[in-house]
Amino acid sequence: MSTQGITILGATGSIGVSTLDVLRRNADRYRVEALTANRDVDGLYAQCVEFAPRYAVMADPDAAERLRARLRDAGREVEVLAGEDGLRRVAALDEVDCVMAAIVGAAGLMPALDAARAGKRVLLANKEALVMSGALFMRQVHDGSAELLPVDSEHNAIFQCMPPAWVPGAGRPEGVSRILLTASGGPFRQTPLDQLADITPEQACAHPNWDMGRKISVDSATMMNKGLEVIEACWLFSVDAADVQVVIHPQSVIHSMVQYRDGSVLAELGNPDMRTPIANCLAWPQRIEAGVAPLDIVAIGRLDFEAPDLARFPCLRLAQEAWTAGGTAAAILNAANEIAVDAFLERRIHYTAIPGIIEATLGHVGVQEAVSLDVILDADRQAREHATRLVHDVSPQKERA
Ligand code: NAD
Ligand code: MG
Numbered sequence: 001m002s003t004q005g006i007t008i009l010g011a012t013g014s015i016g017v018s019t020l021d022v023l024r025r026n027a028d029r030y031r032v033e034a035l036t037a038n039r040d041v042d043g044l045y046a047q048c049v050e051f052a053p054r055y056a057v058m059a060d061p062d063a064a065e066r067l068r069a070r071l072r073d074a075g076r077e078v079e080v081l082a083g084e085d086g087l088r089r090v091a092a093l094d095e096v097d098c099v100m101a102a103i104v105g106a107a108g109l110m111p112a113l114d115a116a117r118a119g120k121r122v123l124l125a126n127k128e129a130l131v132m133s134g135a136l137f138m139r140q141v142h143d144g145s146a147e148l149l150p151v152d153s154e155h156n157a158i159f160q161c162m163p164p165a166w167v168p169g170a171g172r173p174e175g176v177s178r179i180l181l182t183a184s185g186g187p188f189r190q191t192p193l194d195q196l197a198d199i200t201p202e203q204a205c206a207h208p209n210w211d212m213g214r215k216i217s218v219d220s221a222t223m224m225n226k227g228l229e230v231i232e233a234c235w236l237f238s239v240d241a242a243d244v245q246v247v248i249h250p251q252s253v254i255h256s257m258v259q260y261r262d263g264s265v266l267a268e269l270g271n272p273d274m275r276t277p278i279a280n281c282l283a284w285p286q287r288i289e290a291g292v293a294p295l296d297i298v299a300i301g302r303l304d305f306e307a308p309d310l311a312r313f314p315c316l317r318l319a320q321e322a323w324t325a326g327g328t329a330a331a332i333l334n335a336a337n338e339i340a341v342d343a344f345l346e347r348r349i350h351y352t353a354i355p356g357i358i359e360a361t362l363g364h365v366g367v368q369e370a371v372s373l374d375v376i377l378d379a380d381r382q383a384r385e386h387a388t389r390l391v392h393d394v395s396p397q398k399e400r401a
Contacts, residue, residue: 003031005095006282009087009111010102011035012043014213015125015151018274019100020047022282025289030195030282034090036103039063045070048078052094055079057086059107061185087111092118098165100151101126104215105338106380109133113373116140116148123281125151127232128338132331133376134235141169149281151201154181154229157255157268158237158278172238179233180257180265182249183308184209186221193312199351201344209252209272218341219315223308224251227319228337231330233322241323246316248306253295271295314355322362328379335383336361343391350396357390 010016016035023030032051037044039060045067048056051186056071056078058064064082071078081089091099099115100123101108108126113133115122117140124130130137141148144306148168150156158179159168166173187208188196205217212220219225230244256276257267270276271293279290310317315337322329340357343349349357365382368375 001029003029003194004097005033005093006030006098006100007034007090007093007096007115008032008035008100008102009091009108010042010100010104011047012037013100013102013104014139014211015274016100017277017281019102019123019278020051022275022279022288022290025050025291026279027152029288033093033096036087036090037063038103038107038219040072041368048076051078053078055090055093056082057081057085057090059083068078083254084110091115092120097121098123100278101129104128106132106335110178113137113140116146117144119144119146120200120245121147121149121281123149123151123278127152127228128334130235131228131231131334132380133370133373134231134249134330136373136376138169138197138235148309149284149371150232151274151281152229152232153272153274153275153277155232155236155258156280158233158258159267160268161256161258166325169237175261176237176239177243177261178259179237179239179243179244180259181226181229181233181246182252182254182256183223183226183246184220184252185248185250185306185308186223188221188312189248196306197350197352201347202342204333206352208250212284214345215338215341218344218354219337220291221280221351222315223313224315224319224337224341224354224358226308226313227322228334229314230316230319231323241320246308247261248308250304251300251302253297253300253303269295269297291373315358318355318358320364325362325367327369329362331370331379332362332365332383333358335380336387339384339387339391343395349391350394353394357387357394360390361387 032053034055036057061082068080091114098121101112102125109129112129204221252272259265273292275290322333336358340354
């Protein structure tokens with residue numbers, strides 16, 4: 001059997017590390033062609049030593065210089081590239097069959113689009129890329145004859161519950177009446193509302209069921225993550241937000257469900273471990289070892305469901321409204337959220353200021369038809385500028401000064 005060449009964009013992150021673990025267990029099937037990171041030189045160096053890729057890319061040029069020197073001193077033959085050009089190059093290499101898009105946020109958009117244009121199997125973890133540019137992204141997948149497979153656990157579950165041979169981009173799947181998108185509700189599902197203002201980044205990043213990067217952990221706490229996932233589902237599965245019902249399911253055992261016209265509801269269950277959807281996408285339509293513990297359904301005992309409270313989770317409402325508004329609204333929502341979450345993680349704003357900044361940015365930046373990448377990137381830039389001003393205005397440090 002010939003091996004498949006893999007590029008991992010965002011190799012040092014939570015998804016990147018889980019992907020490498022699945023590859024380690026299936027070394028006879030895959031070879032690592034390229035690994036990328038932002039500026040974690042130690043992390044990427046260790047991965048280069050273990051997986052011996054042909055290329056390593058650091059988004060940060062100084063970090064690239066340091067990685068290059070270390071690999072050279074250790075006698076390792078890895079070509080080190082830098083910046084967005086480097087990321088884009090390794091996303092589209094001829095010798096690469098499959099690209100894991102696991103950079104966090106808008107920074108991952110261009111290489112993910114390049115992988116689609118180059119006709120790769122694109123394993124999409126970087127939901128922000130699709131949220132920003134859904135129509136364009138799906139067109140790129142079609143025009144490049146790429147294969148787009150969802151890594152996000154909910155979307156991977158939905159994909160597994162779709163009719164046989166159906167793939168994202170193939171139009172609305174036959175017989176599907178509704179998607180039930182499950183959500184854990186995050187760490188603050190039951191926290192009294194008057195205590196939310198004092199939540200710290202450490203509390204927000206301590207997710208009850210999943211171990212993830214810091215940005216998506218905060219998004220899970222605010223449920224912006226579920227809002228982004230509603231939009232992600234609309235693009236992947238060719239449905240409308242009204243067809244996607246968000247259901248809180250605190251155990252995170254059912255990863256989402258698909259309801260059919262005849263009343264059947266199909267679900268995918270498993271332990272909350274991202275190696276399952278990663279392995280599913282890597283090997284699809286085959287199945288490979290993922291290192292995930294078997295589900296002990298008896299020990300779990302019960303599965304609970306409830307409707308989300310939009311007063312507690314205004315970010316979910318904002319995302320649904322952005323989908324309805326269409327055009328560049330989702331790109332504006334995403335950019336404002338990235339700025340607000342960053343500011344919260346750096347303790348510049350309170351947790352409860354996040355939705356207000358996003359809503360005000362959506363009200364300020366005019367929504368355009370998302371006719372081109374330039375229009376989308378311009379909306380992203382304007383939203384970042386406005387949200388940054390708002391962060392400055394509400395910053396507690398400024399109040400104290
Ligand atoms: P993370 O913060 O752990 O890792 C992010 C990776 O992206 C790192 O390798 C980092 O070096 C790289 N990166 C960050 N900024 C960059 C930049 N400006 N340029 C280039 N590279 C950059 O994040 P994560 O939790 O692994 O999440 C990655 C993506 O996958 C996100 O879009 C997230 O929403 C999605 N996702 C994650 C999970 C999960 O369980 N962690 C589940 C579903 C979806
Ligand atoms: Mg998810």
